Amino acid sequence: xSNNQNWGYEAVFYQIYPLGFCGAPFENDxxxxxxxxxxxxxxxxxxxxxxxxxxxxxxxxxxxxxYNTRDFKKIDTRLGTxxxxxxxxxxxxxxxxxxxxxxxxxxxxxxxxQFRDVCEKKWDSPFKDWFHISFDGNxxxxxxxxxxxxxxxxxxxxxxxxxxxVVEHLFDAVRYWIEYFGIDGIRLDVAYSLDMDFLKxxxxxxxxxxxxxxxxxxxxHGDYSRWVNPEMLHSATNYECYKGLYSSFNSMNMFEIxxxxxxRFGPEQWCQYRGMHLLCFADNHDVTxxxxxxxxxxxxxxVYTLLFGMPGIPCVYYGSEWGxxxxxxxxxxxxxxxxxxxxxxxxxxxxSEARARAS
Numbered sequence: 198x199s200n201n202q203n204w205g206y207e208a209v210f211y212q213i214y215p216l217g218f219c220g221a222p223f224e225n226d227x228x229x230x231x232x233x234x235x236x237x238x239x240x241x242x243x244x245x246x247x248x249x250x251x252x253x254x255x256x257x258x259x260x261x262x263x264y265n266t267r268d269f270k271k272i273d274t275r276l277g278t279x280x281x282x283x284x285x286x287x288x289x290x291x292x293x294x295x296x297x298x299x300x301x302x303x304x305x306x307x308x309x310x311q312f313r314d315v316c317e318k319k320w321d322s323p324f325k326d327w328f329h330i331s332f333d334g335n336x337x338x339x340x341x342x343x344x345x346x347x348x349x350x351x352x353x354x355x356x357x358x359x360x361x362x363v364v365e366h367l368f369d370a371v372r373y374w375i376e377y378f379g380i381d382g383i384r385l386d387v388a389y390s391l392d393m394d395f396l397k398x399x400x401x402x403x404x405x406x407x408x409x410x411x412x413x414x415x416x417x418h419g420d421y422s423r424w425v426n427p428e429m430l431h432s433a434t435n436y437e438c439y440k441g442l443y444s445s446f447n448s449m450n451m452f453e454i455x456x457x458x459x460x461r462f463g464p465e466q467w468c469q470y471r472g473m474h475l476l477c478f479a480d481n482h483d484v485t486x487x488x489x490x491x492x493x494x495x496x497x498x499x500v501y502t503l504l505f506g507m508p509g510i511p512c513v514y515y516g517s518e519w520g521x522x523x524x525x526x527x528x529x530x531x532x533x534x535x536x537x538x539x540x541x542x543x544x545x546x547x548x549s550e551a552r553a554r555a556s
Contacts, residue, residue, distance in 0.1 A: 203431050204295065205382060205411035206474040210512035211248040214482040215256050216263055218515060221275035224261050225308075233276040237288045239515075246518060250295040252384055252413075254482050256282060263299070264386065265306025265352050269370035279377070286378045295381035297411065298374060302367050302399075303390045304346070304353040307338070312354050316340045327363050329355055347390065358392040368402050375406050388414030388424055388433065396429045413476055425473055435475035435509055437461065442479055442504060443487060446496045454503065462508045470508075477509040480517055488520040 215221075219232035233256070243251060255263030258271040272282045286296050305312060311324035319325075319332060319342060334343030337351045347353040356363050374380045383403070385391060396414075403410040414424050416433040424430050438461070441454035461470040479487040479500050488497055497520050505511050 202409070203411055204409055205250070205413070205431055205510065208250040208295065208411075208510055209246075209248045210250045210252050210297075210476065210510060211243045211246065212252045212254065212478075212481055212512055212514045214254040214263075214515075215276055216254075216273070217482070219276060221273070225259060225267075225273070225275060227274055229274050229277070231277040231281050233272065233281050233285055236285045240288050240292050240294065243289075243294060244292045246513065248513065249293055250297060250381070251289055252297040252512065253299060255299045255301055257301075260306035260308045260352065264301050265304075265308070266301050267306050267308040267310070269367065270373050283378055286380065290379060295411075296378065297382035297384055297413065298378075298380050299386055300367075300371070300383040301386045302356065302358070302395070303387045304355045307352055307354060309354065312344075316342070326360050327357055329357055347387065358395040364395060364398065368399070371399075371403065372406060375403075375410070381407075381409075382411030382413065384413045384415065385430070386415055388430065389416050389419065393429070396424065400429050420469060421473065421475065422469055425475075432474050432476050432510060435477045438475075438507060438509075439478055439484075442500055443490050446500060447490075447492045458507065473509075475509040476512050477504055477507050478512040478514065479504055480514045481512070482514070483525075485525045486514070486517055486521060486523040488517065489522040489524045494520060 213236065215233060215236075216223075219235055221230070221232055236251075255266070256272055256276060257263075257266055258268040258273050259265050260267060263273070270279075272279050276282070289296055307313075311327050315322040315325050315328065315330065329345035331343040332341075335341060336343055344351075345355040347355050356367075358364065371383065374383075385396070385399075388396070391414075400412060403412065411432070412430045414430040414433040416424060417436050421433050425433050438454065438457045441457040445451045445454040463471075480490075487500060488494060491497060491500070501513075
């Protein structure tokens, strides 16, 4: 399918951070609970908003916050079973809602079995080349070896994406997600850190498996066209306009958001992102919720009006449609973790803290 025909370009996304949404404990306690089935109760609400795609932050077995994966083929025990999540995907698809999963391919958790094998067997481990390891040093965890962690976070063990065995392991998981859950796309965590050749190979692989499969990358800065192109990603997170959205309203001066939109999507030949369909958002699991950052809460509908009128693909973070509050800098905050008819009242801890707490 050609680059301009993908279903994602016409989508309205709803993002769910499952561990927070379902009220799961932060640390993986190993106690099986069928919490993910709660999403089925939200399917009608999501469809009523006009959203036709759900992006799930990590759902697979992890050490704690979801981004330190243990098993790419197993739904996190705190959320339920693979069969539970299959029911969720089926329920969403029945409502005409596509499913996109978080692909955390840059790093894994310290509980990842192949990494544990290296820690135990050192040079004798067949997985020693799956990671960036030196046996001449030591880690912060006193493993008797040094390894590269993502941006200095040593609970996030960086994978060697130049190793064919690692690529095969990840692609085998993607194939399973498509064949069993029927997923429609992947959001690539820290896409800016991923090997470019890996991204190209992933695009070729998913195009063959499912021609309209949608790939979104988490990008923060730089020239997005390096990653968003016919060889790699279909879309990426529009962080530049995210900042302009709230600060323009807080300063009561639309210059910043107008400047961002004009510079990136304007008619001039030098505008970098003309024709791109970037994922636009007012908040997500990594930042303070929009209702907590606006000086005037009455501006919330105006923010969403502007968001939905911008070039690109709008995305709503669960509960923010009700003005739910959560500050990234605090340990506890108000999250929508009840059924939609409850009106998004405060129910559990902040998930916007998830990765911050990992450091």
